[in-house]
Amino acid sequence: MIELKGKTAFITGAAGGIGLGIAQALTREGAAVVLADIDGVEVEKAAATLRDQGAKALALHFDATDPAAWEDAKAQAERTFGPVRILCSNAGAFGASGPVESIEPKLWRWLFAINADAHLHAARTFLPELKASGDEAHIVNTISMAGIFAAPMAGAYNATKFAALGLSMTLRNELIGTKIGVSALCPGYVATRLAKTSLLNQPREQPADAAATEAFASALRQGMSPGRIGPRVVEAIKANEFYIFPHQSYRPVVEAVHHRQLASFNHQADPADQDDISALLSII
Numbered sequence: 397m398i399e400l401k402g403k404t405a406f407i408t409g410a411a412g413g414i415g416l417g418i419a420q421a422l423t424r425e426g427a428a429v430v431l432a433d434i435d436g437v438e439v440e441k442a443a444a445t446l447r448d449q450g451a452k453a454l455a456l457h458f459d460a461t462d463p464a465a466w467e468d469a470k471a472q473a474e475r476t477f478g479p480v481r482i483l484c485s486n487a488g489a490f491g492a493s494g495p496v497e498s499i500e501p502k503l504w505r506w507l508f509a510i511n512a513d514a515h516l517h518a519a520r521t522f523l524p525e526l527k528a529s530g531d532e533a534h535i536v537n538t539i540s541m542a543g544i545f546a547a548p549m550a551g552a553y554n555a556t557k558f559a560a561l562g563l564s565m566t567l568r569n570e571l572i573g574t575k576i577g578v579s580a581l582c583p584g585y586v587a588t589r590l591a592k593t594s595l596l597n598q599p600r601e602q603p604a605d606a607a608a609t610e611a612f613a614s615a616l617r618q619g620m621s622p623g624r625i626g627p628r629v630v631e632a633i634k635a636n637e638f639y640i641f642p643h644q645s646y647r648p649v650v651e652a653v654h655h656r657q658l659a660s661f662n663h664q665a666d667p668a669d670q671d672d673i674s675a676l677l678s679i680i
């Protein structure tokens with residue numbers, strides 16, 4: 397079990413919401429935390445609050461879509477607290493994209509940059525040194541239930557989260573046999589400012605659909621407290637669990653998705669199919 401006390405954690409999108417919830421839970425375990433966020437003002441306030449509580453916390457004003465910013469942030473984090481061993485790639489955004497045929501390419505590319513590409517930048521920045529160190533470490537990528545099933549009218553967001561889950565699962569499988577664990581955090585609704593922070597940052601050709609934005613904000617307000625997500629993430633890091641589904645209520649959704657997939661195997665295309673998948677099974 398990984399020891400968190402004295403470790404340095406780097407958390408993106410940590411000015412509030414789920415990222416700050418994870419940071420708080422990690423500081424309670426004795427980790428030093430680097431909070432990195434595009435909102436320089438809010439992230440500084442968040443770090444100051446943690447420092448007031450006696451934690452070691454550094455705020456960085458940073459854009460997770462910029463690969464060069466990752467290199468600078470890693471250097472600053474290490475200069476302040478030493479090598480990063482817990483990496484939480486959590487920054488993200490939502491975009492109500494409407495029916496698929498109306499998805500704006502600009503919105504699509506922006507959502508991919510923050511919700512999918514940023515996880516790649518995170519791995520490219522931190523993994524070489526993590527692997528070389530041979531130390532125990534853990535990576536948590538924040539995905540969503542939207543990476544497991546695809547609700548209508550959010551095609552761009554869903555696509556980014558499916559991409560991010562695929563990357564995370566690949567990472568997990570590539571790192572088997574090392575001391576680096578990987579988790580994919582897949583929450584349902586959490587009471588955060590995601591509707592607001594997403595609107596602040598998104599480029600659009602057309603104004604965002606006000607009714608869809610309000611419906612999303614309203615669903616968020618009914619969501620789970622980020623204060624409950626953080627301790628669950630810490631528990632999963634310690635136990636090296638890949639999937640983190642904090643919302644029990646979504647269990648039937650996961651079951652239904654898997655049921656539909658399995659049902660399709662009842663209809664064979666070629667009864668002679670005999671692909672050898674034993675090697676695959678050993679890494680799943």
Ligand SMILES: NC(=O)c1ccc[n+]([C@@H]2O[C@H](COP(=O)([O-])OP(=O)(O)OC[C@H]3O[C@@H](n4cnc5c(N)ncnc54)[C@H](O)[C@@H]3O)[C@@H](O)[C@H]2O)c1
Pocket residue numbers: 408409410411412413414415432433434435458459460461486487488489490510538539540541582583584585586587588589590591593594597616619
């Ligand atoms: N709130 C939910 O219901 C929910 C559910 C499932 C998944 N998620 C995911 O959780 C993650 C955190 O979201 P949240 O709900 O805590 O909302 P949030 O708005 O509190 O947190 C997102 C943070 O990311 C920051 N951010 C946005 N773009 C950035 C960039 N380019 N570089 C650095 N920081 C950037 C924002 O400033 C914000 O502080 C996201 O990936 C989101 O998709 C949220």
